[in-house]
Amino acid sequence: MAEKEIITLITGANKGIGFATAEGLGKLGQHILVGARDAKRGQNAVEKLQAEGYKATFIQLDVTNKAQIQNAADEIKQKFGYLSVLVNNAGITLGHHTKASEMSTDEIRKIFDVNFFGLLDVTQAMVPLLKKGRPAKIVNVSSDMGSLGLATDPQSRFYRISSVGYQASKAAANFATIDFSKELSASDIIVNAVNPGATNTEFGGRPKGLKIPGMNSVEAGAAQIVKMASLPFDEKVTGTFTENVGTLPW
């Protein structure tokens, strides 16, 4: 019997770590659904992936737009009937490294709309398709900056970092990972969080092409996401928070 094609939706896949993840998983033969809020940027990414020999399809997906999320789920259902892997990668930060006493709560709400509520809305909409595609996987792209353990450890460099909106949004995404991993375990869907580590992308408005020494390449930033999104289905690893070099404290 022919093996079922692995259908993988990646949010924010048009650039940065999301695009590198698409390349990494495309190389493994997965059919990549390139979630992007901007149609032109998304189509360009699809064309690049196809030119590299990978299977890729564009899916319009602004994770803050519930109607678009539902349309995306309907389109996936109609074209493929199921989903095998969901990578919740889309993320933003605003007012990065502003003191908690000065951070605008309007900006914090905007961060949460993408990094937490967007992740929840997309996941909730895709769970029925993942159940049809099971055994299936969800990988939530988190951050070491969302680790409560690191932020409260005086020996950690994260002890001295304050960026309350982004940190809290990723800690919240981690909690969603824990809760979904427990709920979906009986449905043969594993759910894990991954930290790409500081990675050379345009994240937070860094100028295009700027390479900060000591930061990961996009391929290195995507490596653990690719690993967790392509684990053999019989390795039921769920409810973890990992990075390239091991496990992180929640």
Ligand SMILES: NC(=O)c1ccc[n+]([C@@H]2O[C@H](COP(=O)([O-])OP(=O)(O)OC[C@H]3O[C@@H](n4cnc5c(N)ncnc54)[C@H](OP(=O)(O)O)[C@@H]3O)[C@@H](O)[C@H]2O)c1
């Ligand atoms: N880079 C780092 O140092 C680092 C470290 C730890 C964790 N992370 C996490 O890694 C993930 C990817 O970040 P990155 O470094 O690759 O950043 P990036 O280059 O800025 O890419 C972010 C992606 O998210 C998309 N996005 C933003 N808002 C969206 C929305 N409302 N709906 C759909 N897509 C949206 C962007 O689309 P547009 O092109 O349309 O803006 C882009 O495709 C994020 O979750 C981030 O928190 C990054």
